[in-house]
Amino acid sequence: MKETKRYSRQMALAEIGESGQQKIQRARVLVIGAGGLGCPVLQNLAAAGVGTIGIVDGDVVEETNLHRQLLYTLDDCGRNKAVTAARAIKKLNPSVDVQVFSDFFQSQNAFEIVGEYHIIVDCTDTIAVRYLINDVSLVKKIPFVYASIHKFEGQVSVFNYKNGPSYRCLFPEKEGMNSIPNCVDAGVLGVLPNALGVLQATEVLKIILGIGTVLSGKLLIYEGLQAQTQLIDFQKNPKQIEKGIINGIQLLNTQKITFSELLNQEQFFEKSNDSNVLLIDVREEDELPRYQGVMS
Numbered sequence: 001m002k003e004t005k006r007y008s009r010q011m012a013l014a015e016i017g018e019s020g021q022q023k024i025q026r027a028r029v030l031v032i033g034a035g036g037l038g039c040p041v042l043q044n045l046a047a048a049g050v051g052t053i054g055i056v057d058g059d060v061v062e063e064t065n066l067h068r069q070l071l072y073t074l075d076d077c078g079r080n081k082a083v084t085a086a087r088a089i090k091k092l093n094p095s096v097d098v099q100v101f102s103d104f105f106q107s108q109n110a111f112e113i114v115g116e117y118h119i120i121v122d123c124t125d126t127i128a129v130r131y132l133i134n135d136v137s138l139v140k141k142i143p144f145v146y147a148s149i150h151k152f153e154g155q156v157s158v159f160n161y162k163n164g165p166s167y168r169c170l171f172p173e174k175e176g177m178n179s180i181p182n183c184v185d186a187g188v189l190g191v192l193p194n195a196l197g198v199l200q201a202t203e204v205l206k207i208i209l210g211i212g213t214v215l216s217g218k219l220l221i222y223e224g225l226q227a228q229t230q231l232i233d234f235q236k237n238p239k240q241i242e243k244g245i246i247n248g249i250q251l252l253n254t255q256k257i258t259f260s261e262l263l264n265q266e267q268f269f270e271k272s273n274d275s276n277v278l279l280i281d282v283r284e285e286d287e288l289p290r291y292q293g294v295m296s
Contacts, residue, residue, distance in 0.1 A: 003049070003095060004018075006049070006093075007021050007048075007049050010048065015209065015211045015212075016209060016211075020209050020211075021049065023208050023209055023210075024048055024049050024050055024051070024205065024208055024209070025049055025050070025051040026051055027050050027051055027052070027118055027119070027208045028051065028052040028054070028116060028117045028118045028119075029045055029050050029052070029053055029054070029117065029118065029119045029120075029121060029204055029208075030053075030054040030056065030113070030114060030117040030119070030120050030121065031045070031053060031054065031055055031056065031121045031123055032056045032057075032105045032120060032121065032122055032123060032124055032129070032133060033056070033057055033105075033122070033123035033124040033125070034055050034056075034057040034059075034069075034071070034081040034082055034084075034085040034123070035057070035059070035065065035069055035081065035123065035125070035193075036065075036068045036069055036123075036149070036188065036190075036192075036193030036194070036197070037123035037147050037149070037193045037196060037197045037200065038055070038057070038069075038081075038085070038121075038123035038197070039068075039069045039070055039071040039072075039085065039193075039194070039197065040070070040193070040194045040197030040198050040200075040201065041121050041123055041197045041200050041201050041204075042055065042071065042085055042088075042089050043070075043071065043089065043092065044197070044198060044201035045201055045204060045205075046089040046092050046093045046096050046098075047092060047093060048201075048205060049093065049095070049096070050096065050204075050208075051096065051097060052096070052097045052098075052099065052117075053089070053096055053097070053098050053099070054098075054099040054100075054101060054113070054117060055081075055082040055085050055086055055098065055099070055100055055101065056082060056101040056103070056104075056105050056113060057080070057081040057082040057085070057101075057102070057104070058080070058082075058102060058103045058104035059080075059081050059104075060077075060078055060079060060080055060081060061076040061077050061078065061079050061080075061081055061084055062077060063077055067190040068188065068190035068191075068192075068193050068194065070194065071084070071085050071088040071089070072084060072085075072088075080102045082100045082101060082102045083100055083102055086098040086100045101113050105124070105129055105132070105133070106129075106132070107132060107251055108255075110132055110133075110136045110251065111136060111139075111140075111251070111252055111255055112255070114136055114137075114140055114142075117142065118142055118208075119142060119143055119144070119145065119204055119207055119208070120133055120136075120137055120142060120143070120144035120145070121144070121145045121200055121204060122144055122145065122146045122147065123147070123197070123200070125148070127171075130146070130167055130171075131167065131168070131173055131244075131247075132251075133167075134159060134160070134166055134167035134168060134244055135244045135245070135247040135248035135251065136248055136251070137159065137160045137166075138160055138166060138241065138244045138245050138248050139245060139248035139249060139252060141160075142160070143158055143159065143160050143161035143162075143207055143214075143216075144158070144159050144160060144167075145157075145158050145200050145203045145204055145207075146158070146159060146167060146200075147196045147197065147199065147200045149188055149192050149193050149196055150188075151187060151188060151189070152189055152192060152223065152224040152225045153192075153221065153222065153223045153224065154192055154193070154195070154196040154221075154222050154224075155196075155219055155220060155221045155222070156196060156199045156200060156203065156215060156219075156220045156222075157170065157215050157216075157218060157219045157220065158203050158207070158214050158215045158216045159216070161207065161214055161216040162216065164216035164217055164236060165216065165217050165234060165235065165236040165237070165241075166236075166237075166240060166241055166244050167244075168237070168240035168241070168243060168244050169234060169235065169236055169237040169240045169241065170219060170234050172237075172240055173243075189224060191224070192224055195222065195224070196222065199220065199222075203215055217233060217234060217235065217236070218231055218232065218233055218234070219231070219232045219234060
C-alpha cells in the first residue's frame, strides 16, 4: 500500500490497521457545500486519505467567509468555492482524487452528480436541498451525514444508514420551513462549524471502517457557550421513508436526458433498454412499419 508512513499513526489503531486504511482509500465521498461545514470535512477526509472526494458548490468565496472557512484566503475571494477547495486539499494530500462540481446541487443535476459515490455529506445551509439530498440518498441506498448550525449551537446525525431513519423521519416537511434563517441572517461563531464539520468527518470514517456507533437514529446537539451536549433518539417513520422514496423515484424518472448528436442504431437500442430512459413513440399510425417477412 502506498504512503504507509503518512497514515502510520491512524493505522496503529487496532480498529483500522492496513485493511482499514485500504477501505478509506477505496471510499468515494461526496461533500455537498464547501462552506463553513464543508471546509473542515474536506480537510479531515483528505488528511485521512479518502480515495475519492467530490466537491459540490456553485458559490464563490467572499471576505465574510474567511473567519470560519479556513481553506480559503483573501486572494481567493471571487473564485468558485468547489474549484478553490479542490486546489487546497490537493496540496494537503496529492494522492486524493478530487472531483469538482462547480454548480449548486439541485433537482436537475442531483442524480448525475451523486453517481457512484458511497456516502453523501450534507454541508449545506438550505433546508430544501436537504430534502433533495435525503430523497436521492434513499433511492441510491447510500447514507448521508448531516449537520446544521445556528449561532452557538449545532447538530449532527446520519440518515438512511443500513435502512435506518431518514431526514424526513426527524424533520417532516412542513410549509414555511425554508424560511428558517441561515448564518447570514442569524450570525455564527467561526469555530462552531469547524467543530461540527470535524464530527461529520468522524461519522464518515466510522461508516467507511464499520467501527463504533454511527449516529443513525440519534441526533447529537452541541451547545458551544455552555459546553453542553445532548443525544436524542428518534425512530424510523415508514410513511416518511415512503414519501422520500416516491419523491426520489419521480425525480429520477423526470431527469432531462439530452443528446449532443443523433444516435445510431446500436446506441438507440442501448438507450431503449435503460430503465431510467423514457422512450416516447411520436409516429402517426400510418407511419408505423409493416412487417414484410415470410412466415414459416
